[in-house]
Amino acid sequence: MKSDVSPGDWKELCAYIDQQLNPKAQRRLEMRLQVEPQLRNALNDLVRTKALLRSQPRLFAPRNFTLTPSMAGISRANTAYPVVRLAAVLASLMLVMVMAGDLLTNGPVRVAYQEVFAPLAGSQPVLTVAVEMDVPREEESFEQPAAKALPPSEIPPLAAPAEVVLQPTPTSEAALMDEMPSMVAEAPDTIASETPAPTDTPPATFMVTTMSVQGGEPAEDQAIGEAPKTAQQINTAQAPQTAPVFSVYNLAILGIELLLALLAVVGWLAVIYFGQTG
Amino acid sequence: MDEVGLIHAAQQGDLDAFNRLVLTYQDMVYSHAYRMIGEAEAAEDVSQEVFISAFRNLRSYRGGSFKAWLLRITTNSCYDELRRRKRRPTTPLEPVDDDDQEIESPGWLADPGESPEQAVERAELNLVIQRCLGGLPLEFRSVVILVDVQGMDYTEAAQAIGKPLGTVKSRLARARMRMRECLEGVWELLPSGLRLI
Numbered sequence: 001m002k003s004d005v006s007p008g009d010w011k012e013l014c015a016y017i018d019q020q021l022n023p024k025a026q027r028r029l030e031m032r033l034q035v036e037p038q039l040r041n042a043l044n045d046l047v048r049t050k051a052l053l054r055s056q057p058r059l060f061a062p063r064n065f066t067l068t069p070s071m072a073g074i075s076r077a078n079t080a081y082p083v084v085r086l087a088a089v090l091a092s093l094m095l096v097m098v099m100a101g102d103l104l105t106n107g108p109v110r111v112a113y114q115e116v117f118a119p120l121a122g123s124q125p126v127l128t129v130a131v132e133m134d135v136p137r138e139e140e141s142f143e144q145p146a147a148k149a150l151p152p153s154e155i156p157p158l159a160a161p162a163e164v165v166l167q168p169t170p171t172s173e174a175a176l177m178d179e180m181p182s183m184v185a186e187a188p189d190t191i192a193s194e195t196p197a198p199t200d201t202p203p204a205t206f207m208v209t210t211m212s213v214q215g216g217e218p219a220e221d222q223a224i225g226e227a228p229k230t231a232q233q234i235n236t237a238q239a240p241q242t243a244p245v246f247s248v249y250n251l252a253i254l255g256i257e258l259l260l261a262l263l264a265v266v267g268w269l270a271v272i273y274f275g276q277t278g
Numbered sequence: 279m280d281e282v283g284l285i286h287a288a289q290q291g292d293l294d295a296f297n298r299l300v301l302t303y304q305d306m307v308y309s310h311a312y313r314m315i316g317e318a319e320a321a322e323d324v325s326q327e328v329f330i331s332a333f334r335n336l337r338s339y340r341g342g343s344f345k346a347w348l349l350r351i352t353t354n355s356c357y358d359e360l361r362r363r364k365r366r367p368t369t370p371l372e373p374v375d376d377d378d379q380e381i382e383s384p385g386w387l388a389d390p391g392e393s394p395e396q397a398v399e400r401a402e403l404n405l406v407i408q409r410c411l412g413g414l415p416l417e418f419r420s421v422v423i424l425v426d427v428q429g430m431d432y433t434e435a436a437q438a439i440g441k442p443l444g445t446v447k448s449r450l451a452r453a454r455m456r457m458r459e460c461l462e463g464v465w466e467l468l469p470s471g472l473r474l475i
Binding site (some may be wrong): 006007010011014015018020048049050052053054056057058059060061062063065066067069071072073074150230 | 291293296298300301304305308309312313318320325326328330333334344400407422425426427429432436447448450451452454455457458461
C-alpha cells in the first residue's frame with residue numbers, strides 16, 4: 001500500500017510517536033489525525049513497523065570478546081618502556097653533571113684540552129742557532145755580549161735580551177800560548193797576582209748561543225761555565241712541566257663519562273624503538 | 279567500581295578494567311553488528327575488532343555516553359566491512375534454502391519460552407526483518423537499528439553516528455518508511471498482537 005502521506009507528514013508522525021514534537025505541533029497533528037484518514041493509516045503503519053523492529057529478540061554475544069594482552073598490544077617491552085625512559089633520562093642527566101664537573105675542575109677532558117689545544121694556540125717555534133765566535137783570552141771577563149755570528153737580517157726579534165754564554169775559543173792552543181807571554185809582560189804585576197796562569201784549559205771549539213723567543217725566558221738551567229747543551233736538551237728543559245694527562249683518577253672519570261654516554265645513547269634508542277612499536 | 283572508574287582505569291592501561299566494560303557491552307555491540315551485516319561470523323569478527331580498536335583509542339573518549347561512543351566505533355567498523363565485501367564479494371559457506379537464502383541456525387536467537395511452531399514463525403519473521411534491514415542504505419540502516427532495535431533516544435543515536443539531531447530524525451523517518459514498504463507483504467507473519475495495530 002503506497003502511502004499518500006507526504007515525506008514531511010511522515011517525518012512529523014515519526015517524531016509524534018517518539019515524543020519528539022513540541023506541545024503546539026503535537027496538538028495540531030492530533031487535530032489533523034481526527035479528520036484525515038490517510039494520516040491515521042500512515043500512523044498505524046508507522047506504529048506497527050516500529051513495534052515490529054522493537055520485537056526483535058535481544059541478541060547475546062556467542063562468546064566473550066575480552067582482550068588478551070597480546071590483542072591489546074601490551075607486551076613486556078611496553079611495560080618496560082617507562083623504566084627504559086627513566087633510565088635514559090637519568091643517564092643523560094648524570095652525564096651532563098659529570099662532564100660539567102670535569103670541565104670546571106682539572107678533569108681528563110679539560111687536561112686533554114690543555115695538552116692538545118693550548119700549546120697550538122700559544123706556541124712559537126724555538127730557534128736554536130749555533131754560533132762560532134773567536135774571543136781573546138784576556139777579555140775573559142765573563143761579560144755577556146750579544147751574539148754576532150748571524151747577519152742582523154737573519155736574527156729573529158727577541159722579546160728579551162738573550163743570554164749568551166761565552167767561553168774562550170782560541171783558534172789554536174799554540175796561538176794561545178804565544179799570546180800569553182806578551183800579556184804577562186804588559187802587566188806582570190797585576191795579572192800575575194790576580195789571575196792565575198791557565199794550565200789545563202780545554203780547547204773550546206765552538207760556542208752555542210741559544211736565543212729563545214718564547215717569552216724571552218732565558219735558559220735558566222744552563223749556568224755560565226757549564227758545557228753547552230744540545231738544542232734538543234734545551235727544548236726539553238724549556239718545556240713546561242705538567243702533571244701527566246691521564247692519571248689514574250682522570251682515567252676513572254673518563255671511563256665513567258664514556259659509560260654514561262653509552263647508557264644514554266642505548267636508552268634513548270630503546271625509547272625511540274619502543275615508542276614506535278608501542 | 280562504577281563505569282566512570284572503569285573507564286578511567288582503562289584509559290590508564292588497566293586491561294582488566296577494560297575487559298569488565300567489554301562484558302557489559304559486548305551483547306549490545308554484537309547485536310548491532312549482526313543487524314548491520316546480517317551474518318553471525320562476520321558480526322563476531324567485527325565485534326572483536328571494535329573492542330580492540332576501542333582499547334587502543336580509549337584516550338580519544340572525552341566523556342558523554344560511553345555506549346554511544348562504542349556504538350559509533352561499531353557502526354564505522356560495519357561500514358568498513360560492508361564496503362570491503364562490496365569490493366570483494368564472498369561466497370557463503372552456509373547452506374541455502376529454496377530461495378537461495380542462507381539457512382542460519384543461530385541457537386542464541388531462540389526464545390526458550392516458545393513452542394517449536396512459534397520458534398519457526400519467529401525465525402522466519404526475523405529473517406524477513408533482517409532482509410529488509412539489509413536492503414536499506416547504510417546510513418538509514420544504522421539509525422533505525424540504533425533507535426528502533428537498540429532503543430536509543432535521538433540524542434544518543436546522533437552521538438553514535440556523529441551527525442546532528444535533525445539528520446537523525448530525517449534518516450529515521452525515511453528508514454521507517456522503507457521498512458514499512460518492505461514489510462507490507464509479511465504482515466500475516468506478525469504476532470497477533472501486532473496485526474491488530
